[in-house]
Amino acid sequence: MVFNEDVFKRKSELGGSIEVVCGSMFSGKTEELIRRLNRARIARLKVEIFSPKADTRYLENALVSHDANSIPSTPVENASSILLLASDVNVVGIDEAQFFDAELPDVCNVLANKGVRVIVAGLDMDFKGQPFGPMPQIMAMADSVSKLQAVCVRCGNPAMYSYRLVPDDTRILLGEKESYEPRCRICYLNSAS
Template sequence: MVYHEEVFRRKSELGGSIEVICGSMFSGKTEELIRRLNRARIAKLKVEIFSPKADTRYDEEAIVSHNASKITSTPVDSASAILLLASDAHVIGVDEAQFFDDELPEVCTILANRGVRVIVAGLDMDFKGRPFGSMPTIMAIAESVTKLQAVCVRCGNPAQYSYRLVHDNSKILLGEKESYEPRCRACYNTVAG
């Protein structure tokens, strides 16, 4: 137990950090988040994971990647709830960050200033190719940003866009392969769809 306290003391002295994992749908964001959180657990750090309560596509109490990797999470209604529930964590994971309210960047900053390593995963762009939610702000304040790419289902090139297959103009439409597909810039901009 002394070792864990020493690790946390050193991390607190050095300061926390904010890491962002972003990209289009099907790019492996959640898989990478789970990988990093599992490595923190191997290091015997206390890890807490949070997800938006509204996103229950796979599991109500876990984040699940498209390849079925899974890790238990706490669904919350707001970003401020993370501060209340993560008081003694060394590492905080946040999945589907684009669905959180505008308080998430401030919550991440408070946690990082407390010496916590905050790892945030989410879509950087919506289906219209525009910045999504508070992700641009979090990316701006982060120490590191990892932008992942999927594979374009049309041509096989790297894909950075989430193309919506269904006709629905609402900003948020939870869905999977029946509703979205990854596309490169050229195929995303193809009118024929």
Template structure:
């Protein structure tokens, strides 16, 4: 455990960071989040992963990608719970950040200021192509932002939009391929 204490002290001295992984549905955001968190685990860092309690699509207590890659997580009701539960670790992972409240940027900044590496994944735009939840604020305060793209199912170009297939005006509608498909700018605007 001496190694972990030394690493934590060094990271605390250097300061934490915020990394954002964003893009449309089916772009690989969660897989990239899991990849980075597994690397942190391999480095023997203390890692804690959080997801919104409302996201039970694949599993109640695991973060799961569309390709069924998974990692254990702690479901929480609000971003303030992340601050309470994640303050003692070296790396915090947050999936589906767009579903959290507007306090998430404050929580992530507080953790980073304490020397924690915070890695966040989420949709940058909703089904109408508008900025989604706290994601714009998170991207603004992040040291790094990685935008990943899906493939447009209509033309094969890079997709940056999540097109909703079912009739609903609800801002949040949990779903998969039956409810959404990735589309490029041109094909998104056609319908």
């Protein structure tokens, strides 16, 4: 396969894009992000990957999916740091976008307008079923949105909610299967009442 610089240059001049991968916990968002980023690397594109420094569940310098697939990433304190670190790249991946500050939509837009393909993954709703962080704004300005579903652990139907198992009302509570489980609308509502 020959890399044709003229084709890439022409595509960059036309503008980048914003892709969103969202859904509940355990729906495969990070797995899909890693898949798309690996395909970009196979295409010999320069890729940079960012995650919020506050997400300390796995490795500090890697995105790790629930299936234990991983890819190197750079943890950052805030969204504006991404602009400083994403120079001369073709593709930017951003994981756990719901944990970023309100500047993330502007950062995504600036990168896309410079011809960068931006792939954002994150929870679209918090454990209360409410829109989460900057995700709604990013989804509204995205070129494409892929909403993934998990499997409801109660009934086996498609799940779009992240049900919190522990009695803690704070909005952000880092956790895995000990703290959350995916539920369909009916099982989520029956448990919440």
